[in-house]
Structures are given as C-alpha cells and as structure tokens.
Amino acid sequence: xxxxxxxxxxxxxxxxxxxxxxxxxxxxxxxxxxxxxxxxxxxxxxxxxxxxxxxxxxxxxxxxxxxxxxxxxxxxxxxxxxxxxxxxxxxxxxxxxxxxxxxxxxxxxxxxxxxxxxxxxxxxxxxxxxxxxxxxxxxxxxxxxxxxxxxxxxxxxxxxxxxxxxxxxxxxxxxxxxxxxxxxxxxxxxxxxxxxxxxxxxxxxxxxxxxxxxxxxxxxxxxxxxxxxxxxxxxxxxxxxxxxxxxxxxxxxxxxxxxxxxxxxxxxxxxxxxxxxxxxxxxxxxxxxxxxxxxxxxxxxxxxxxxxxxxxxxxxxxxxxxxxxxxxxxxxxxxxxxxxxxxxxxxxxxxxxxxxxxxxxxxxxxxxxxxxxxxxxxxxxxxxxxxxxxxxxxxxxxxxxxxxxxxxxxxxxxxxxxxxxxxxxxxxxxxxxxxxxxxxxxxxxxxxxxxxxxxxxxxxxxxxxxxxxxxxxxxxxxxxxxxxxxxxxxxxxxxxxxxxxxxxxxxxxxxxxxxxxxxxxxxxxxxxxxxxxxxxxxxxxxxxxxxxxxxxxxxxxxxxxxxxxxxxxxxxxxxxxxxxxxxxxxxxxxxxxxxxxxxxxxxxxxxxxxxxxxxxxxxxxxxxxxxxxxxxxxxxxxxxxxxxxxxxxxxxxxxxxxxxxxxxxxxxxxxxxxxxxxxxxxxxxxxxxxxxxxxxxxxxxxxxxxxxxxxxxxxxxxxxxxxxxxxxxxxxxxxxxxxxxxxxxxxxxxxxxxxxxxxxxxxxxxxxxxxxxxxxxxxxxxxxxxxxxxxxxxxxxxxxxxxxxx
DNA sequence: CAGGGGCCCATTTTT
DNA sequence: TGGGCCCCTG
Numbered sequence: 001x002x003x004x005x006x007x008x009x010x011x012x013x014x015x016x017x018x019x020x021x022x023x024x025x026x027x028x029x030x031x032x033x034x035x036x037x038x039x040x041x042x043x044x045x046x047x048x049x050x051x052x053x054x055x056x057x058x059x060x061x062x063x064x065x066x067x068x069x070x071x072x073x074x075x076x077x078x079x080x081x082x083x084x085x086x087x088x089x090x091x092x093x094x095x096x097x098x099x100x101x102x103x104x105x106x107x108x109x110x111x112x113x114x115x116x117x118x119x120x121x122x123x124x125x126x127x128x129x130x131x132x133x134x135x136x137x138x139x140x141x142x143x144x145x146x147x148x149x150x151x152x153x154x155x156x157x158x159x160x161x162x163x164x165x166x167x168x169x170x171x172x173x174x175x176x177x178x179x180x181x182x183x184x185x186x187x188x189x190x191x192x193x194x195x196x197x198x199x200x201x202x203x204x205x206x207x208x209x210x211x212x213x214x215x216x217x218x219x220x221x222x223x224x225x226x227x228x229x230x231x232x233x234x235x236x237x238x239x240x241x242x243x244x245x246x247x248x249x250x251x252x253x254x255x256x257x258x259x260x261x262x263x264x265x266x267x268x269x270x271x272x273x274x275x276x277x278x279x280x281x282x283x284x285x286x287x288x289x290x291x292x293x294x295x296x297x298x299x300x301x302x303x304x305x306x307x308x309x310x311x312x313x314x315x316x317x318x319x320x321x322x323x324x325x326x327x328x329x330x331x332x333x334x335x336x337x338x339x340x341x342x343x344x345x346x347x348x349x350x351x352x353x354x355x356x357x358x359x360x361x362x363x364x365x366x367x368x369x370x371x372x373x374x375x376x377x378x379x380x381x382x383x384x385x386x387x388x389x390x391x392x393x394x395x396x397x398x399x400x401x402x403x404x405x406x407x408x409x410x411x412x413x414x415x416x417x418x419x420x421x422x423x424x425x426x427x428x429x430x431x432x433x434x435x436x437x438x439x440x441x442x443x444x445x446x447x448x449x450x451x452x453x454x455x456x457x458x459x460x461x462x463x464x465x466x467x468x469x470x471x472x473x474x475x476x477x478x479x480x481x482x483x484x485x486x487x488x489x490x491x492x493x494x495x496x497x498x499x500x501x502x503x504x505x506x507x508x509x510x511x512x513x514x515x516x517x518x519x520x521x522x523x524x525x526x527x528x529x530x531x532x533x534x535x536x537x538x539x540x541x542x543x544x545x546x547x548x549x550x551x552x553x554x555x556x557x558x559x560x561x562x563x564x565x566x567x568x569x570x571x572x573x574x575x576x577x578x579x580x581x582x583x584x585x586x587x588x589x590x591x592x593x594x595x596x597x598x599x600x601x602x603x604x605x606x607x608x609x610x611x612x613x614x615x616x617x618x619x620x621x622x623x624x625x626x627x628x629x630x631x632x633x634x635x636x637x638x639x640x641x642x643x644x645x646x647x648x649x650x651x652x653x654x655x656x657x658x659x660x661x662x663x664x665x666x667x668x669x670x671x672x673x674x675x676x677x678x679x680x681x682x683x684x685x686x687x688x689x690x691x692x693x694x695x696x697x698x699x700x701x702x703x704x705x706x707x708x709x710x711x712x713x714x715x716x717x718x719x720x721x722x723x724x725x726x727x728x729x730x731x732x733x734x735x736x737x738x739x740x741x742x743x744x745x746x747x748x749x750x751x752x753x754x755x756x757x758x759x760x761x762x763x764x765x766x767x768x769x770x771x772x773x774x775x776x777x778x779x780x781x782x783x784x785x786x787x788x789x790x791x792x793x794x795x796x797x798x799x800x801x802x803x804x805x806x
Numbered sequence: 807c808a809g810g811g812g813c814c815c816a817t818t819t820t821t
Numbered sequence: 822t823g824g825g826c827c828c829c830t831g
Contacts, residue, residue: 095820124821146821167827168814223821290818395817417819536808548824591818613817631818654816655822810830816823 036080038073038110046070049278049311050077053250056271056305057278058298062342063285063327063637064318064597071254071280072102076111078250086113090248090270091120094255098595099125102254119248123263124223127230131221134240138229145220152176152222155214159207165200175200179208183224184292186231186262188212227262234269245273256281256301260292268304275305283338284331285634287591289620289627299338316342318597320349322673323643327636329670334626350379352636352643352669355677356662359650360398360605364405366679367391367602370644371411371585374600381641386412386583388599392590392635394611398604399587406585416588426535426546427553433525437507438564441475450480453534455496464488465497477504503528511563518563522554590631593638601639603632606647606663618759632665645669 042050046066049059050073061067075091078084093099099121106113119126128146135142147155156179157172178199182192189209197205215221221229234241251271253259256279259267271277279301286295302308316324324342331337357363377383391402399415406413429452432445439445450465451457468488469479483489484498507525510516516524526532535546560566586598605611612628620627636643647662758770760780772779 122821128821149821226821287818288820291820397817589818615817627818652822808831811828813825813827815825 043315045313050074052309056275056308058301058308058310059280061313062340064316065313084249086115086117088249091252124226127226131229134233137233139216141219147220147222159210178204180224183228184260186265231265251277253279257283257286257298258288258293259297264297287631312340314340314342316344318640320346322349322351323639325673326352326669327633330665330668331633333668334629351673351675353675353677355646357648357679360401360648363604363646363648364401368405368409386585390586390598391602392593402587412584413587414584416586417592426549436504437511440477440508443476446476453530456492461493519557522557590635594634597638599640600642603635603645606645607660608663611663
C-alpha cells in the first residue's frame, strides 16, 4: 500500500510553501482506501484516542499502555483520512531520539508513510526552523548561531566580571540558571516580575537584559531563546501567527507533562484557532520539574481547552500485576493527580522484591550475583540475557559501585548517558601500551599505538612493518625491529620506530624484573612513550579531560597486585566486547530510564536522603518530594517481570560513613505485593539489615501505622540489640564491610534520634539543619532564626513536619 | 602557558 | 572523600 500513498504525497519536491498552499484535498483518495488495518490492533481507549480527531484531546497514557502506538496511529489516521497531509501535521517531541524513532516507525508497516513529516521534531528544532524564517522580527539575521551552554556561560562570565560582582559569591553558573529559568517561563527582561528583581544581588534583570543585547549583537541565540523568540513573534505579529495556525491543521505533543511555560504558550498560541491539539502524557511521570517543566500544564489541560476529550490509556501491556500494584501504591501518596488505574490482563508474576544490605558495596555485590543467577535461570524463571536487565539509580555517582564490582567479576555492562571509562579512546590507548609491556607479541595493541602519538608512521610504514613481520613469521614488534635493522624506512619514521621498539623492550624488561611498582611503571610508560605529552600538547578542549582519565587509570592500578593482574580483569571484558556488541547489563539514572523497559529491573539505594534526594526536598519541599515519588513510579514501572528494590544501612557519603534510613517510599509499597528477602550472610530471618529496617516498616508488616521514621527514631534503631547483633555477625562472617565500617563504633551521631546535617523542624524557629550533636543537645542552623542550641525533644525531623501544612 | 596546590562543593539533563 | 575550578608560580 505504501506506493500508492507515496505517490499521493509526491509533491514534497516543491518548496515547502508551495506544498502547503497546494494542500491537496486528499479525502476522496483517502476514502478509496479499502480498510484501515492499522486500527485493528488497538484497544477501545487507544482507538478513541486515535479516532477523536477534532478538537482538543488529552491522552493520559500510563506507563506501558501503548502510548507511542496510539500517537503514531493517530498521525497516520489523520493523514489517511485526508484531514491533513504530512506537511500540515505538527508533531512535537522532547528529544531528537524520540522524533527519529517515530519517523522510522511511521515509514514502516502498517503505516508506510514515506513522505517525510517536515514538522515532526523537538520544540527546539521546529522553533529554530521557524525562527530562521522570521529572525528579523526579533532583530536577528536568519543566519544566527545557536550557542551551547559553554558559550552561554563564557558570555555570562564576561558580563559578571564587567559588572564588578564578586565571581565567587555570584557565580555566572548561577546567573545562567536564573536566566534559563526566566526563559523557561517565557519572561523577557521587561517581563520579569518585580518580586524577582532581587535575583543575583539585584543585578539579575539588568544582566539578563545586557546578555540579550550581547546575543543580539553577536547574532546569536541560546537554547532558551529559540523558543522565547518564537513566542514573542507569535505574540506580536498576528499575521505570522495566523500563518502557522492555518498551516498546522493538527498538533500533537508527546510527553506533555514535561513542557515548560514557554513551550505551553507556544503550543497554545499555535492551537488557538482550530484547537486541534492532542497532548499525550502522564502526570505521574513528570520528572523534569527541576529544569522548568510544569506538571500544571497537563493538570490544567481541560481548563485551558474547554470541551477537551480526555482519554485514559490504562491497560498496561508491560508489567505483571504485582509490579503495577507496587507502583500504584507508591504513586497514590501524591496529591493532585489526574488519576489513572493501571490494569493488566496478565495474571501471574513475582512480587516486587525488597532487600536491605549492610552497605553499598554489599548491595552491589549482591546485585551482581543476582544478575549472574538470572543469567543462568533462577526461581523457575527462564534464563535472562544481560540486555534484559537494568540497574536504575537516582544519581550517577551511585553507578560507580556497580562499575567497580562488575569490572571485578567480569560482568559486561553499559552505562547509558555518558561514555564508559574503559571505552574512552585515551584509556584504550594507554591500555594498549600496558598490554605491549606485558606481552610484546600483542599485535592489536601494537597496531593501535604504533602511530599514537603521531610518529610519522602512516599507512605505508605500517604496511611495511606488517609485510616484514608476515614474511618472517614474527609478531609486529619483531617485524618493526627488522624494519629498523634493515633500514626499510626512511628518515624521521625510522628514528621514531627505533625509539618505540627500544622503549617497548625496556618496559617489557621492567615488567619482568619487577624493578619498580606497577604504578610507577605505568606512569613511566605513559611518559616515555610520549603519550602523556601528546595530550598535554593537544589544544582541543577535550585534552584536559583525557589527561584526567589517564590519571584515573593509573590510580585504578593501585587496587591490583601488578600490571598483569589489572589487564586480566579488564581485558576479559574489553576483548569480547567488540565495540557495542554483546549482551550487557544496563546501568543508568532513573531519568534516563524513562520510556525504556526491561524484564528485570534493580532499584538500589532506596534510602532517605539519597532517594528521595535530600536536596530535592530541601529546595522544593513537598513538590520536590512528589517529583521524587514520581521518579520511584517511573523506576518500578520500567520492570516487566522482576523488580528488585534495595537499600543499604550504611553508605559512604562525601567520604564519610553514614547510617542510612530506608526510603520512605519503601513504607508506601503495598505489603501484599512485596516479598522481603533476607540479605546474604545473615542466618535466618531475624534482624537483618533488611529484616530489621523492613520489618520496622508498617507497610511491610501489614500493620497500621504511618510514620516509620518517627518510630525508628524513637526506637533508637542504631542502638538496638538487633543492630548490634547484625554488626557482630557481619564481622564474624567477614562480610562486605570496608575496613572503616568494620572498625566503626556507633557514635553519638548514630545513637541520637537525629544526625548531623539532618533537616529538622522546630515549632518556634522553623526549619534548620543539624550542625552538631552533643548528648541530647543539638546545634542547629535555622534558616531564619540563626544558629541555636536546642534540646532534642523540641525538634522533629523535617520529614515528619512535612505533614504539617506550611 | 602549564602544572601544582589549595579551596569549595557535592542530583537529575535535553536542546 | 574527591573532582573541578581558580590562582599562582616557574
């Protein structure tokens, strides 16, 4: 069927405007289509979302309910029904990846729409395209450049310095944040509310205005401007607005819960005429409030667009009932939701598993073992490939424990959202040198570094070496030696190659003689080979980072006996890891996981302060907590078959060992859908790190109760016999306790109901942070009342105070 | 100009 | 604890 329709829209060779003006009355031809088979696979809700073509539609699509399918089918339907040709559909996504995927899927069966959808893309890419056409309306030329955040920062820094502000107290980065915030709210300098005029030492607005002038002079825009300028143009040039209101007959928006105010206005202006706007989203998955997203946009949709059809997609095709119930239980604690009830026709499945550990290292170790067990097939489940498993963390620094552990046991992993350390070019180069020092016959390593750094040994020289080596049936290094002896190369190349061969000989001798420590040797190799110098002389902006990575690599060597030992561990992983191939466990942040799904998901680090993040709660209070809770919801709903939540009783935070309380979200897990596991090394159930913390949880015990934290504090858990027993047992079994923890005596901080840095609330003085603890007296820095010494019984944890309206 | 030392701070991230 | 940034020095 593809051909026929391709023909119909074969006008895409025209200029865009011609194509637009020519807007073909497609309906007759479309009607001629025999059937619309693409509608067949939809459930009633999806079908309604697809077939309600006119007027505003809000598609509330819970996790795993076939949102993308519905969205794409709707687009196809609009086109096949002849309501619009592909050029008249505005389809907005948040990431280029999402747009790309959607394009790809629309081209394939059952849709076969091969006419490119010109207006499918991110807010930014579409706006940039529009802005190039109308740049002069905001004083720019259409050739304007788009600054990245680095450029932006450099510019702002100049302005801050020029304004005699103390760069330390008023960092340009902060100004960038403030300005971005204003732009996200579609506030031009003249529109910034008076209430915010105190920002940035009272200079914020002025600097913002100066920055905008500077950008204009440079004929440049930053990311925020791309949208802001278009909103300005739409607001001040009705003719332009009208042009696009007419052009875009239908508007579709994905991830609507993530839109900020500027994007909202942009959409509302464009949709104002026909109101044919379909927003797809899930208020429960709004996790980008910190970068300006307004959940309010989705919550207010019906008010903004009176008469809107709201369609709820609630049938979940992804997860088992227990997983859905757990996720629903957690998210139910949020207020002001639009509300959806996910259901599934699946009957079976494992409960969500919950386990506590002594510390973060043990948690990583346990998860590693679980992953290996799942690979073999466990608990009657079929073996799972590594691609089917993921570890989702709150903050990227949590990844390190897993990377370290997986590297040690040789478990292949991939980090989503950031290149892996051992995959970086400079690390691979350095490793190649080490490999050659250990095994001179490593030809791959030789090929890799023979001309790195540049030695004037190009393709031709390498070919000569290879030919010689092959002719004499020797490794490449020996081939190179023969080339040097026979003077088969000329001039500079010969000299350099001779030097390299001599160096390799020397390093190899050192390895064998064990004259120096392997760390010193590694440093020597990197220096003498000229590799370090190569990056030092490199002027590209990446060079310093690469040097840092090399330092890091050398530091990592300290954990091994010798170079060989290190290489063995890493090479096991790297060698059968041909680029992006092979099965790997995924490690990523919860944010990065949105939109993905895995049969098995691990959710480590569910500890108050880490998750929910203390900072989130401090900065945004209840709002912040609710966003964290949505993050928990996103995490759980990534799992198809098996979801494992874990926490550690102790964790190193900024180099300090800290006792951790299980996350309050654990309390919110419905007990009937959770299986509490006993941590390894602990005999029987009893008081395990998990057992204790979990059974302290009313939810898990099935007891009525509401405030785990207060109870836990009251019960003085860290001083409890159970806790001591755990500590002793762990020691006896030589469990995964780092030496610091092993020797740790339980100090006043842990015994007190509060801990240093804890956020607390005082009836009279308000909120504050604990500075120090002496017996039952606390030194607290109150936000408003200053630093005071207070007796502990007048203080409640800020967590508990959250329930008090403020 | 590059590197060392000291100091401050410490999520989430796309465009 | 440790990474990034700035400043100072050789």
